[in-house]
Amino acid sequence: MRLPAPSEHYVVSNNITLHCLDYGGKGPVVVLLHGLTANARAFDGILEAGLRQYARVISVDLRGRGLSSMPAFGYAMQDHAADIIGLLRALGLSRVILGGHSFGGLLSCYIAALYPERVEKVIVLDAGARMHPRAGEMLGPAISRLDKRFESFDAYLDKIKNAPYLTFWDEAMRSYYEADVKTHEDGSVVPRPVLSHIYEASLGVANVAWKALMRRIKAPVLLLYASSDYNLGEKILPESYALETIEMIPGAIGEPVSGNHQTMLYGKGAQEICRAVFQFIHPEADR
Numbered sequence: 429m430r431l432p433a434p435s436e437h438y439v440v441s442n443n444i445t446l447h448c449l450d451y452g453g454k455g456p457v458v459v460l461l462h463g464l465t466a467n468a469r470a471f472d473g474i475l476e477a478g479l480r481q482y483a484r485v486i487s488v489d490l491r492g493r494g495l496s497s498m499p500a501f502g503y504a505m506q507d508h509a510a511d512i513i514g515l516l517r518a519l520g521l522s523r524v525i526l527g528g529h530s531f532g533g534l535l536s537c538y539i540a541a542l543y544p545e546r547v548e549k550v551i552v553l554d555a556g557a558r559m560h561p562r563a564g565e566m567l568g569p570a571i572s573r574l575d576k577r578f579e580s581f582d583a584y585l586d587k588i589k590n591a592p593y594l595t596f597w598d599e600a601m602r603s604y605y606e607a608d609v610k611t612h613e614d615g616s617v618v619p620r621p622v623l624s625h626i627y628e629a630s631l632g633v634a635n636v637a638w639k640a641l642m643r644r645i646k647a648p649v650l651l652l653y654a655s656s657d658y659n660l661g662e663k664i665l666p667e668s669y670a671l672e673t674i675e676m677i678p679g680a681i682g683e684p685v686s687g688n689h690q691t692m693l694y695g696k697g698a699q700e701i702c703r704a705v706f707q708f709i710h711p712e713a714d715r
Contacts, residue, residue, distance in 0.1 A: 431475055434487075441514030442507070444497035447489040448515065453480030456548070456709055458525045460487045461512070461532030464629060465570060465621045467494035469607040470529060473600040473694035477702045482710060483525070488515065490532070492625040494607055503625050504632035509539050516546060525709055527551030529693065530664075533651075534633060541644040550649045551705060554665050554689050556673035557638040564630070566659040569593065570690075574623040581617050584609060593658050595687075598694040642676040649674075650708040651682035652701055658689040665689070681708075 434449035449468045458479070462470040468487040471479075479485055489496040491511055492503060512535070516524060526547050528536040533555030540547040560566060569591045578584035588605055589597060609617040653670040657663055667684065674682045683704060687697030706713070 431472060431480075437519070438495075439515050439518045441512075441518055442510040444491055444499055444511065446491070446497070446511055446515050447495035449487045451475055451480050451485040451487070453482070453484045455483040456525055457521055458483040458485050458527055458551070458705075458709070459512070459516070459521070460485060461490065461526070461528035461535050462487070462493070463528075463530035463532055464567070465493070465574065465619075465626055466529070466532075467604065467607045467620070469494075469604040470693065472603050473598060473698040474701050476600050477698040479702050479705065482706055486519070488512065490535075492629075493621050495620075498620075498622065498625070501628065503628040505535060505538050505636055507632075508535050508629075509542060512539055513543055513546060522546070523548050525549045525551065527553070527705075528555070529553040530555050530689065531629065531633065534636075534638070537638075537642060537645060537649075538636065540647050540649075541641045544646050547647045549709060550645065550647050551708065552649060552651045553701065554652070554654050554692060556651070556653075556665050556669045557642045557676060558669045558672065560662055560664050560666060560669075562660060562662065563664050566662065566664055569659065571623070571626065573619050574621055574626065576619070578609075578617050580615050581606070581609065581611065584617050584619075593688055593690050595656075595691055596695065600694055600698075639676060642673060643678075645677050645680075648708070649677045649680040650704060651680060652685050652692075652704055653682065654688050654692045654697070655684040655686055656688040656691070663689070 434451045439446050468489045492498045526536045533552035540550045674680045685697045685700040
C-alpha cells in the first residue's frame with residue numbers, strides 16, 4: 429500500500445519546536461515515538477502495511493532528531509516526556525494511544541506511568557524493563573554512523589545496507605534513511621542526530637527504575653517483541669525479558685513478531701504488528 433504524503437506540523441512545546449507527521453487515517457489517534465537515533469519516518473513500513481486503515485497516526489521527531497529542535501542538553505526521559513505532553517496539548521489531543529519502538533517504547537511507558545490521564549493504551553515495540561546487558565555494544569553499528577560525513581547519500585546507504593542487523597532491504601526503509609541525513613551543497617550527507625545527545629539520552633534511560641515504573645502503568649499495554657537476533661547472535665530484548673515485563677504490568681499482553689529489532693518494522697513483521705495492533709485497539713471487532 430502506497431502511503432499518501434503526511435501533513436507536517438511544527439509545534440512549540442517545552443521551549444523547543446517539535447516536528448511531527450500526521451498520516452491521517454480512520455479511528456482513534458495513535459501517537460508514535462521512534463527509537464534512540466531514529467526519526468518520525470521509522471514507522472513507514474507499518475503504515476504501508478495498513479495501520480492507517482484503522483487509526484489516525486501521528487509520528488513525532490523527538491528532540492535532537494529529524495527536523496525537531498536540537499538543544500545543547502536536556503535529553504533525559506523527563507525532558508522527552510514533557511515535550512510529548514506539550515505536543516499533545518498543542519494539537520488538542522487530550523487522550524491518545526501512545527506507542528513506540530525501542531527508546532520510544534520506553535518513553536511511552538514512562539509517560540503512561542507519570543501522565544495516566546493522557547494515555548488510553550500503550551503499544552511497545554521491542555522494549556522492556558530490562559534489555560540485553562550488551563545492548564549498547566549491539567547498537568554499535570547503528571550508532572557508528574553518527575558524527576560522520578559521507579560523500580553522497582548512496583555512500584551512506586551502502587554503509588547502512590552492510591550493517592549486520594539489516595538482513596533484507598525494503599523500499600519502505602528509504603524514506604526513513606532519507607530523513608536521517610542532512611545534505612550539503614556538494615552532495616555529501618551527515619546524519620542529523622548528534623552522538624553526544626544520544627549518549628545523554630542513553631544515560632537518561634539508565635537512570636530510570638524501570639521495574640518500579642512499569643508496575644505503575646494502569647493503561648492496557650501491548651508488547652510486541654522481535655523473534656530474530658539483531659547483532660552478536662543475540663536479541664536486544666530477549667524473550668524472557670519481554671515476558672518478565674509483561675508480567676510486571678497489570679493487564680499487559682504480548683507476542684513475538686517476525687524480524688529483528690530493526691527489521692520487525694518492515695515486511696512480514698510490519699504486517700504482524702498491524703494485525704496485533706488492530707486487535708488491541710479494536711477488541712470489539714471480529715477476529
